[in-house]
Amino acid sequence: MTEHTPLPGVPDSIPAAPQPAAAVPPETAQHPGVPALEIRGLAKRFGEKIAVNGISLSIPSGSFYGLVGPNGAGKTTTLSMATGLLRPEFGTALIYGVDMWEHPVEAKRLVGNLADGVRLFDRLTGQQLVTYHGLLSGLDAATVESRATDLLALLDLQGAANTLVVDYSAGMTKKIALACALIHAPRLLVLDEPFESVDPVSAANIRDILHGYVSGGGTVIVSSHSMDLVERMCDHVAVIAAGRVVAAGTVDEVRAGSTLEDRFVQLVGGRHQQEGPEWLRNF
Known part of the structure; x- marks a missing residue:
């Protein structure tokens, strides 16, 4: 387990982050042993x-x-x-x-992302929304159609496939957002x-x-x-x-x-x- 050492100057200032390493070329993403996500000194002020x-x-x-x-x-x-x-x-x-x-x-x-508080294009049906995300990810139409059908069935949303997302319950909205995050099979x-x-x-x-x-x-x-x-x-x-x-x-x-x-x-x-x-x- 790692414990965080308090940073100097808090809460008056955001500390300077460590100097980041040189950007890693995209082709190294398949290298075994690379962390799925590595966060280095992220800081944000509002x-x-x-x-x-x-x-x-x-x-x-x-x-x-x-x-x-x-x-x-x-x-x-x-x-x-x-x-x-x-x-x-x-x-x-x-x-x-x-x-x-x-x-x-x-x-x-x-990466597939289900972000809290980010609005969906809720004037689309569930089927349209998942399809839209798949096409945006660069998948071909046939693959998108097949995967969207699979995901709607997996998340028990077949009956709401042609319903506008704006009319979904809060729980259904979470599930359709998950389908959108999964459509391109992210790592x-x-x-x-x-x-x-x-x-x-x-x-x-x-x-x-x-x-x-x-x-x-x-x-x-x-x-x-x-x-x-x-x-x-x-x-x-x-x-x-x-x-x-x-x-x-x-x-x-x-x-x-x-x-x-x-x-x-x-x-x-x-x-x-x-x-x-x-x-x-x-x-």
Whole structure:
């Protein structure tokens, strides 16, 4: 397990990131042993607020990696920068050795992204939306049609294939967004809160899909508030608080003989050991 050393000058300034290595040519992305995602000194500020403060992480290829942290910890901002949705002020991100900001087209071919809070083209039907993403990824029409049919069946969305996405429930919207992330068969899947608003049966089906994806050689990074879910699903985990990594390693290393939830609370702090005011306990 690795512990983060507090950076000088926080919260007054974002620290300078380490000098990045030279961009790795896209053809090295197939080299065995290259991390699925390597984050080097990512930092981002919104106004006076430092959202991400020099985060560095190495996600092993073939792992099921959990990213956990309290609200406002910087998880979504970190994943957005790592997947090319948000430009960092400092640092870089490598997808299988390909620099996201030096070679964005090549890097994005390797990653499927389910981003929290990013709007879909919801005036398309589910079938049209998945097809659109497949064509944008450079797949031919026949492959897109076949894969879209498979994904809609896999995610139990066949009955809603011709329904506008704007009319989907929150859970169905999550599932169609996952289908869009999977259509081009990426080597890395980055999922920000993929189980939010998803019913238990659909969540179990999605977990099965993701485990099959990892067992086939893919890599999954999942951000979640559910410690129990991460503890059961993932083999590695990183805890982020106040824009920094406070612990990272295998799940067993990070939880250190405790439950992941208890260890998380210990690392992050903020728990109030009290029963509440008397008027809430006197019935």
